[in-house]
Amino acid sequence: MKTINGSQLRSLLKPECRIFVVGGSNEPIGLCNALREAPECARGVSFLQFPLPGMNTFDYTTLDETTHQETFFLTPDLQENFQARRIDYLPMQMRYIYDYLCRTRLDMAFVQIGYDRDGTLRAGPNVDFWKAITGNARVIVAELNRGMVCAAGAPLVRESDIDYVFESNRSLPQMESAQVDDVAATIGKNVASVIRDGDCLQTGIGAIPKAVLSALQGHNDLGLHGGLIDEAGMSLIQSGVVTGFKKAIRKGVHVAGMALGTDKLYEWLADTPSVEFHSANVTHEIEEIRRLDHFVSINSAVEIDLEGQVNAEVIGGRQISGTGGSVDFMRSARASEGGRSIIAMTATARRGQASRIVPKVEMVTALRTDIDLVITEFGIADLRNANRTDRLEALVEIAHPDFRPELLDSRL
Numbered sequence: 507m508k509t510i511n512g513s514q515l516r517s518l519l520k521p522e523c524r525i526f527v528v529g530g531s532n533e534p535i536g537l538c539n540a541l542r543e544a545p546e547c548a549r550g551v552s553f554l555q556f557p558l559p560g561m562n563t564f565d566y567t568t569l570d571e572t573t574h575q576e577t578f579f580l581t582p583d584l585q586e587n588f589q590a591r592r593i594d595y596l597p598m599q600m601r602y603i604y605d606y607l608c609r610t611r612l613d614m615a616f617v618q619i620g621y622d623r624d625g626t627l628r629a630g631p632n633v634d635f636w637k638a639i640t641g642n643a644r645v646i647v648a649e650l651n652r653g654m655v656c657a658a659g660a661p662l663v664r665e666s667d668i669d670y671v672f673e674s675n676r677s678l679p680q681m682e683s684a685q686v687d688d689v690a691a692t693i694g695k696n697v698a699s700v701i702r703d704g705d706c707l708q709t710g711i712g713a714i715p716k717a718v719l720s721a722l723q724g725h726n727d728l729g730l731h732g733g734l735i736d737e738a739g740m741s742l743i744q745s746g747v748v749t750g751f752k753k754a755i756r757k758g759v760h761v762a763g764m765a766l767g768t769d770k771l772y773e774w775l776a777d778t779p780s781v782e783f784h785s786a787n788v789t790h791e792i793e794e795i796r797r798l799d800h801f802v803s804i805n806s807a808v809e810i811d812l813e814g815q816v817n818a819e820v821i822g823g824r825q826i827s828g829t830g831g832s833v834d835f836m837r838s839a840r841a842s843e844g845g846r847s848i849i850a851m852t853a854t855a856r857r858g859q860a861s862r863i864v865p866k867v868e869m870v871t872a873l874r875t876d877i878d879l880v881i882t883e884f885g886i887a888d889l890r891n892a893n894r895t896d897r898l899e900a901l902v903e904i905a906h907p908d909f910r911p912e913l914l915d916s917r918l
Contacts, residue, residue: 507648507668512540515647515672518614521550525614526607526639527566529557530764531681532632534618534649536674538564545569554612556603556634557581558766559827561679567592578603579828580819588825597819600634600733600831604786607638615643619663620656623776627663628656629783631678631765631772634733636661637785645669654678657765657775659782680768683737684713686720689852692883694721697804697850700879700886701725704752705800708732708835709739711766714806714850722747729753731798733789733831735762735781737771743781744774755797756782763789790831795838801845803835807871808855809862812898812917814874814889816849817867829871836876846878853882853906861909863901865916880904 510518515537519525528534541548548569555562559581566575567587575593577584587593598606617639618630629636630651640646648668653675686694694717701707701722706729709715719738722728729750730739742748743760750758760781765771775781788794795801807816808826819827839845855862862882880887880901887900902913 507665507671510670510672512543512672515540515670516544516547518645518647518670519547519551522552523550523613524552524554524611525616526554526612526635526643527616528618528630528632528635528639529555529562530632530634531561531678531766532618532630532764533562533679534616536649536651536676537616537647537672540672541569548573552576557584561681565593579830580825595825595828597829599790599829599834600786601790601792601834604635604638604790607635608642612639612643614645614647615639616647616649618649618651619668620651620654622656622658622660627665628660629663630654631657631660631775631783632763633661633783634763634786634789637787640667647672649674651676654772655776657772657781657783658777658779659775661783677769678772681766682768684711684716686713686717689883690714690717691721693850693852693881694718696881696883696886697848698722698725700846700848701728701802702800703727705729705802706731706753706798707802707804709804710734710806710832711736712806714852715804718804718850727752729798730760730762731756731789731795731801732762732835734764734766735760736765737767740767740771740774743778750780754799755794761789786831790834790838792834792838792841795835796841799843799845801839801842802848803832803839803846804848804850805832805835806851807849807862809864809867810849810851810880810901811864811867812901812913813894814877814880814897814901815867815870816872816877817869818871820869823868833872833876836872840876840878847876848879848881849877850881853884853904854909858906861905861913863905863909863913865913
């Protein structure tokens, strides 16, 4: 691998070049900043990324008026140029994105790497599509960040895998834990009530996932297998609630694609090899997950309708996020022996002015056949084996009381 500076990096970019940029907590910000110093280098270039809101805030189309971007997730920072049609949103589930990145043309990939405690070169804390992009991109440019210590369970990197190295020394982006209010805490307790000892869990990030994990402190021998690990998951491992000992495969190992948190989490991961980082062909792969008995998928939604259909990405005709990996996990949970697919969400939005349980969703992200349980602060709706009338009644019962009459009227 050859060490390059900012000027040499910029000279690698050519018109019509397609570049994948790793997102999440492993975005190579040093490489991005080097491009900003002479943004004309991005003329005619297309960038691809799966960004996270609040963490990956750079709109690559701002480099030059001819620069294009493809995104697998819509964030607030991309909305303006998405509306201007300079950014294309690709609605794909995580597992399919991996396959897409294996076969689409990638002239270059921007990644971030570093050293672990023992001085071994490893990938940084997001490897969702690592094997896809490193196996497909013609040129791999790595930001070697000497300011981070890599997780002990992150993939090894061979120097021969990297074409060019750009050195930096900076801290990883920080994501503070969400604040859990009384409503989220109640939802967390309701979810915890249906979790059994030995279950293997997948959760997202935010107040409700944190509340769920916090409510599990009395459980035993849980497993973790999902797209991410945060400080709430770390806490359960540290306390011995999550052991992974009941897992049929990867026993004693906690599987994630990405770490999201503060230096407290990253430092702990540097000394915790039992947390293994894998790409989406493992974390989101149904054939892998179906071998994990009692796999429980816990996701959220923008709204759910009285059929049990889920919208997780559109509000008022506006794309606000993406399909992500939730449906991969829902369907995998239903393929797992004893598995359950859970939607956990607040019953209302807009400070109580709108019901999240609606007669008909605006966009169908997940089918009614993908959901087993819907949980709000008002209770649990079990949709397994329920006919249409039973579904309606169960969902109305966990809606906010103020909206129950109109929901019932809407189906008359």
